[in-house]
Amino acid sequence: MTPPNPATPQRRAFMAAAAGTLAQPVLAQTQPAPAQADKPAARLERSRTRVQGFADAEMDYQLLRQLGAARYGGASVGECLALAQRIKNGDPASWIQEFAAAGARQEADALIRARRGHAASARDQYLVACNNYRAAEYYSSVQAPEHQRLGLKSRECFLAAMQQQGGGFDTVSLPWRDTPLPAYYVRSPHAGARRGKTLLIISGYDGTLEETWLAYGRAALERGYHLMLITGPGQMDTLRFYPGMAFIPEYERIGKLALDHVLARPGTDARRVALMGISYGGYFATRMAAHEPRIRALIANSPIVDLHAYMVSFVGFDPAEMSDAQDIRLADVDQIPPSVLPPQTREMMRNLMLRLGQPSFRQAYRRLRDFRVGDDGLRRIRCPALALVGEGEGPEPLAQHAHFLKTVGGPSASHVFTVAEGADGHCQIGNLAYSAAVSMDWLDEVFAAR
Template structure:
């Protein structure tokens, strides 16, 4: 028998598919604020091929193991251990939810499991986490208000929202916990069409005039005694960069805006995202007879349209509430905002690896916003060149909160 000594059987390998690499990095990066270990996501990744098949089942199985472990530790009287494992389970369920087919019962089930795991961790988290529900038109929009443990009177409040596929729980891990550590009150919110709402409102979809739902959230939080209305900041992550820029253009109660990254024309942004899959702007390269309808997706063989492209198309149509691909891009033409209508101080963030269209919209935002703008580009040397700096959340939080604290200190 040969005797060997090794450091580990785990190997750090990514994927040839850049989207899968990004999603793995997304999971690993959340370890900075307790959303994952390093070893468990790598162990799941090692079992996968180079396609999306197996991703949802692999991360769902991991989440089930983590949830069971958390429950056992809670029952045995180990609250800190239980908190950590519930947070791991929460974010593993989110990873599984991401690649589950949009609008299906399976996706909703995984999303609700993610929320339940977060709420199980909440009693053990620093400070207080309050689950909120905002009644908006014919829907219920969930949110969380997080207050620091040493709260003493009104203090600064960060209202944060994610974008196309982020969740409230993930937003807590990205900016909420960092804010609490600095003494901030943090309200994480979502609106129609976002992942959290799709879990319970199957007919929800994105709307272009996002001030319609952001404003009621601000009405609620500004009525709270623990909030200082003169220190209200609004932050948007990913497509949330559009949601918050649009809201800031219509609500002068916002004292500071953080766009990560700035999006002022969602149609152009999404065209650049899907162009590699369809060969350009869908409204230019697709004739009406070539249009893809939501009902057609499951009838297409993978040889005609790869599985990843089919799920992207399904998700876009479902989340924007349109029946076909061309209808979706026609609808997207309404998702625009004039940066000159933003008059409060703004922090614009972008990663050097995000591509040409995000960079162009970042530069337009910085040039046209009427109020003072601070621009920051994250680089590969920072370990943060990715979309939303998922590879270095602690550094991203430092840039955001240091800017906000210095801004409000100047009055």
């Protein structure tokens, strides 16, 4: 086939669409630090670390994502900036190499500290290692053995951190066909002996159980919530165990499994069970709530009611309507020159097709048409619902946010995060603590009435 012309709308579309839900505007896009930064300083200066990111928008967003995790112990600002100086702009292989090496160094350090009896220090280092392995996993092709290895290393470090923390943590397998789905349950140390409130959280396209714990898990536990972190077919956690498993539209089936598990636990108050969805999880959670009256409160961050329209908004036209001549098939991806399709975009496009279980870009977008929650489903959501979105996410996420609020059958509330709050981007990665404050305070007030 003839590769698409870089100047055409289709070419721009491929780059945006392949980035999935995280191809978002960023607050700063600057060139990486110059190579001479690694040379010995000729004069006295405060630090050789520079606050600089990447010219590539997606890579800069991923750096901001990593920096944001520092709020709850998932990263060190200094280490992230030092890594950025060594990573080649827009080069996934460079990113993977540096973040994987950082994860290995931190994991080794954590093990030494654990053996010397320093449980708190070991836990903190394991958490940072876990998140750095996740960052490396993000840019790996889902077809590559390295993707699975990095993902399992992230999980292994997280489990080691929980062991150092001690108590109240369980790994869970939810019975999905012949492929049990991984999940975590954490009992709040502040919940007391009585039946307590529970928050289930599901992430999206490339979030993980471990990253979700870092983003909102600690905040929920501190506020007295038991925590159930869940994942389903096609998500990063399940790909670690079942690389060929694709996304399904009917996530209410996963919601039923998770609710069955949580409500069977003796510490659960069935009147106070909430569900939160992050990124693609905004669709998953909304779909679950439309079918599950056992969900007593819903937080959609952001509320995605039509995943196909959401993804089309990134590209400016509908790839589902491409002609055969325009379509890009899995077998074609590696044949397109890097000058037309950069390595980062190539892997993102390939991953999108694989994770939707489709042989071409056009077919992937046609499959996305099945991922929607109709107005009848929205009206069936009778529980209180909170809709979150960033003002920098673009017209389509904001429009779906407004439609959700107008259509849901129960009481609804909203928060639009702003640039001034440092939280206008997708999933509020730049200010997770404020995002947690908005969502958890709302949930506390909803459940206080019960």
